Amino acid sequence: MALWDLLRAMVRRWPFVVVGALITLAAANYASQDRSIYWTRTDLVFLAPKNAQYPNALRATSEDLVITAGVVGKLVAGTRQVPKFTATDAGLIGMGVRDGWTVRLPDTGGQWAPNYVDQWLIIEVVGPDPETVRKRKEQLVEKMAAALDRVQDEYKVARAFRMTTKEAPGSTVVYPVGGSSRRAFVVSGLLGAAAILYLVVRIDPILLRRRQRRAETLTEPDVV
Structure with missing residues (x-):
């Protein structure tokens, strides 16, 4: 998948991106808390x-x-x-x-x-x-x-x-x-971003195929 295709897929699947970003932010904030x-x-x-x-x-x-x-x-x-x-x-x-x-x-x-x-x-x-x-x-x-x-x-x-x-x-x-709070935040953010991209790449083609099959079903002529 090219970069432009990936960007368009992220726009199409924006609910997944938003939810994933919120979860990533929460996880990164939790990981960066001082537990020394x-x-x-x-x-x-x-x-x-x-x-x-x-x-x-x-x-x-x-x-x-x-x-x-x-x-x-x-x-x-x-x-x-x-x-x-x-x-x-x-x-x-x-x-x-x-x-x-x-x-x-x-x-x-x-x-x-x-x-x-x-x-x-x-x-x-x-x-x-x-x-x-x-x-x-x-x-x-x-x-x-x-x-x-x-x-x-x-x-x-x-x-x-x-x-x-x-x-x-x-x-x-x-x-x-203890560890570095900044490093923990950055690493958690990178892992979350990678997970979001992987999810979009996997889900977008599946949803596109389902939409295409549904459109083909609706456009099929009725047999008399």
Whole structure:
């Protein structure tokens, strides 16, 4: 179908074009609405007490720190199911979570052989606005600090030998996650326009043939 033929077909089938344009406009407007979510991640590092042998708590590692981190994470997360990722840098966004949080110990092992060797907990928070995300993250950090104190109080650990925690990064950075509203509007409009053209190209010949057959039927001479 030539361009001129297509234009004439669109004029003939203007009701389809108008209805299709209205539906396309509504769909494009809906697709371009801002549905951004906000995400943050913090690593809560568990530090050994400083002493003459280990003056730098960040460099002191042990199995006890890893175990304690796991216990504290379990106390805070409770019965929540901890997601299993194939990579330590994967997170809630990739799972499609738009509102929630998770606390997990990094697992560097495979699906059938978990391996916990890092002495920190990964805190991830996803929410509808930055303030909600920031507040949830701070509450989780406070809960884990309180849980660590309870564990050490239970085992009567002296103050000089107590583990501590440190956030990395030190300040909360909240990232917006979302698409481009302008791009969504344009793409929806192009798809709608393509659908309208396809509909006109398919329907116009059918309706023309029906009109032609009806005209031929009306002009046939009566047989006496």
